[in-house]
Amino acid sequence: MTEETSPLERRLVIRLLKYWRSLSDGERIPAQSTIDPQAIPDMWLNCAVLDVAGKETDPEFTYVGTALSQAAGIELAGRRLSQTPANTLVSNGFSYFGQVLAKKVPITFGGEFVSSRGLKVLYRSIILPLADDGENINRLLGAANCREVAQS
Amino acid sequence: MDVLSSLVSYELQTYSGGVWKIDSIYDDREIAVFEAQRLHASNRFAGIRVVEEKFDRTANKPAARVIFRASKTEAENSRTLEQQKTTRQEVQAARKAAGVGERKSSGQRPAEPPKNSGLGVVPLILILGAVILGGLFLLVAMQSMLGVRL
Numbered sequence: 595m596t597e598e599t600s601p602l603e604r605r606l607v608i609r610l611l612k613y614w615r616s617l618s619d620g621e622r623i624p625a626q627s628t629i630d631p632q633a634i635p636d637m638w639l640n641c642a643v644l645d646v647a648g649k650e651t652d653p654e655f656t657y658v659g660t661a662l663s664q665a666a667g668i669e670l671a672g673r674r675l676s677q678t679p680a681n682t683l684v685s686n687g688f689s690y691f692g693q694v695l696a697k698k699v700p701i702t703f704g705g706e707f708v709s710s711r712g713l714k715v716l717y718r719s720i721i722l723p724l725a726d727d728g729e730n731i732n733r734l735l736g737a738a739n740c741r742e743v744a745q746s
Numbered sequence: 747m748d749v750l751s752s753l754v755s756y757e758l759q760t761y762s763g764g765v766w767k768i769d770s771i772y773d774d775r776e777i778a779v780f781e782a783q784r785l786h787a788s789n790r791f792a793g794i795r796v797v798e799e800k801f802d803r804t805a806n807k808p809a810a811r812v813i814f815r816a817s818k819t820e821a822e823n824s825r826t827l828e829q830q831k832t833t834r835q836e837v838q839a840a841r842k843a844a845g846v847g848e849r850k851s852s853g854q855r856p857a858e859p860p861k862n863s864g865l866g867v868v869p870l871i872l873i874l875g876a877v878i879l880g881g882l883f884l885l886v887a888m889q890s891m892l893g894v895r896l
Contacts, residue, residue, distance in 0.1 A: 603780075607777070608780070699771060701770065701772075
């Protein structure tokens with residue numbers, strides 16, 4: 595593992611964005627087939643892939659990393675985003691997928707929510723477009739992580 | 747949850763082929779600028795900028811301003827200016843060491859350092875002094891010979 599030079603560079607969203615850019619030639623949106631989970635083993639656990647082809651209003655999870663599944667408390671692969679339990683990292687972290695479809699660019703967003711355990715959770719997520727033909731988005735790659743903070 | 751309608755968002759834009767394109771969108775200024783700097787360092791684009799989009803509640807409309815800007819031309823110009831400055835300083839230091847005057851701003855060629863003609867300053871003064879004394883002696887001699895009082 596190379597040594598990063600700043601805390602920002604170590605952040606999940608920055609590292610995944612950097613990886614996504616390495617798959618893109620700058621003009622075409624990368625395809626899901628270009629993603630190699632073995633190249634990003636630590637990030638892959640916090641990633642999810644959503645199928646939006648024909649499901650633009652309620653995408654379906656085709657892959658969910660174990661970290662996100664555990665955070666959701668249920669197995670999400672094969673489920674729709676609307677079936678994600680509320681007040682979880684996944685429900686909050688991927689809620690803005692519509693803007694990514696509209697703008698066709700990666701978007702990162704951070705926020706907070708109160709978990710089912712009554713704890714305040716700070717999170718940051720990123721959603722990146724994927725397109726098998728390089729142009730028309732048919733999948734979304736997302737990643738999210740969070741930390742709980744003591745309620746003041 | 748709508749990121750783009752939140753109070754502030756940051757658009758990272760790239761300039762290529764004569765047009766600005768949105769590259770990515772952030773809700774965090776630090777992350778947006780960091781990514782812009784990283785993209786600029788990659789040298790893939792002719793220009794990079796981060797546009798802050800804020801909703802102006804007073805005017806009740808969105809307001810946008812550029813908070814980060816970088817381009818290949820700017821970087822090249824900066825490097826060239828720096829090189830010119832370094833060269834100028836080296837030349838001035840060399841001239842100072844050689845005892846040469848400052849270069850005229852009119853762009854004229856600097857005066858060539860005087861070549862060694864074989865005579866120094868002291869011998870010239872001695873010669874001049876001898877000429878003056880000789881002249882005075884001649885005057886006195888003529889005065890005494892001719893009986894003329896000058």
